[in-house]
Amino acid sequence: MKIKWICILVLPVLLLIFGAFRTNERDAYTELYQLQYKKFDDKLKELKTISSADTLALNNWIAEMRINLKSLDFWWRYTDPIQYKIINGPLPVEWETEVFEKYEPPYKRIGYGLTLAEQALDEGDHAYALQLLLPVEAAIEHFRPDSMRLFLESADHFAHCNRLYLLNLAAIYTTGFECPDTAKILPELKSMLTLVRNVYEAYNRSFPEKQLHTDYIQQYDDMIQFVQSNKYWSDFNHFEFLSNYVNPLYGINSRWMQENNFRSKSNMDYALNKKAESIFDKSIYFAQNTKGIFLRVSDSESLKKIEELGKLLFHDPILSGNNERSCASCHKPGEYFADTGFSTAERFDHKGRLSRNTPSTINAEYNHLIMQDGRFISLQQQAIAVMINPEEMGAKQDEILKKVMSCKTYKKLLNELAQLTPQLNSPDLEHIISALTYYYSKFSRYRSRFDLAIERQARLTNEELRGFNLFMSKAQCATCHFVPHFNGVKPPYIGSEFEVLGVPDDTGFNLFGKDSGRYVVNPASETMFAFRTGNLKNISRTAPYMHNGVFRTLSEVIEFYNNGGAQGRGLKLENQTLSGERLGLNKQEIADLVAFLNSLDENIQLEEAPKELPVSSIKKIKNRQVGGIY
8 A cells, every 4th residue: 555655646746757858858859940940040130231232242141041941951841842942942933733733723933042042143133132032031930930849749740851851862952953053062962961960869859759760870870971071063973872871761761650650741742652662662652543433443353354455445446536546556565655756646637747746655654744735634634635636536535435335345344344433333435544544554663774773783884873973963964854753753742844945846956846835734934835844764765855856866865955955056045944054065974874864764564466456346447457557
């Protein structure tokens, strides 16, 4: 009884002491944030003391502010990306269409902040630089310590901030994406790595029950040491940085997040796959539902039937208006589902050629917006649009299902598969287009030698390694083509980017391209001649290149960029997003870049076309040819 009473009296005291200890420890993380916020805020107030004509002082101030921002980037970029872009936006104007806003029209966002102000100063526009910095004061109010306290008290939020931080280390922090002065990239990276190390220490003191693993901290310290050993950005080994440090850290962090079952409450994590343990896992993010109406179907036997139906339909001209053109007519399986024989395909009516090159359907699922102008939000939407387009397949929508159901083989398969979709349990056009997208997307599951090499399962040649490092630095390719898919989808992988390059209609640059691109979907001065940044996987297999197929070789494409696009060739294009400055790549560097791009080829197991097509009861379409006539 005596012991029992002692416990009753002492236990509350112990709990009170432990609670106070835990509160104090938990404050370490919050206090670090408050300290970093105050440093940034104090430095921001100094802007008002700088003379409106003192360019040197303003330049130095921006440089210090950028370093201060690196200590807060870990939290701010994740918690409120809209306000972050006001503080450090990379572009003067952006038209946004994130994955969770696919059903809304694109909206315009004006860029402000440190990066753009530094560029304005470089161009000698002191007044504009100051104008770009004015909104920063209001933006940081959204990150005040009081408003951030609840966020900082959650280990779940820390874990998701850290995941985005690692993805950005891989994709943007070392490429010059938002650092105009390349001489500052490494110094800023070194500073950021050290400052985030302090964040880790504060977090581990505040959340001892959910600490970052010791092996993570050791790996991170090794990464700091590696980066500190580098003096010049031009010599920085991006491949080693990703392969030996960033990607392994991502794997450790991913497993740690799964162990602790951390939950997200942010749209920033909408597309990311929490089970992916490598940045170069092809499923690291989800952009498209390749199954369409069959989304809930998971048993292997049913999926095999859907694939069988899709393969037959893909090669069957029954989906076209004249029963002479199939999906495979333009997306040729033997040519990596592209058309390498022509710059653009023949029109449906044989009267000329289409205005755009046939893109490969392989890896199309890793884009949030489909088509080169981004007009569609789903693969299924795109498929039916092509079928009924009078210039492409010329079908009448209300006749497609009727013709397909005239074939006993199709009718049997569709009746069976429709029972798997309670929301639509009788054969429908949706079943047809969903079978198509499911079939061709199976070829997107393969990986390249580069992907394997980054995970240390294969080796690259010295030429390929040099090419990748050029890709990430001097050649500036990685500022538009982001890892892991080398397309225009950057962390946190919730939107597709568009660029204005100034692609000509001929290799002599005598005629400027007439295709207005994204402008057709979203008319704005910034979107004129803009096209979605394409995926570079299998690029060596899918010539010709650019939206109009104007270039036949990768060397020609690289030379186009090397010379500064349209502006570099003296053509007037005021909204060009590609720098008009020459890159200064020599012949060996161009050869190295081509070698790297070749390493992105995936060892895809292509299939032979069906030997025959299902017989139709409609006499005039009985003799259809596999793959169509043209």
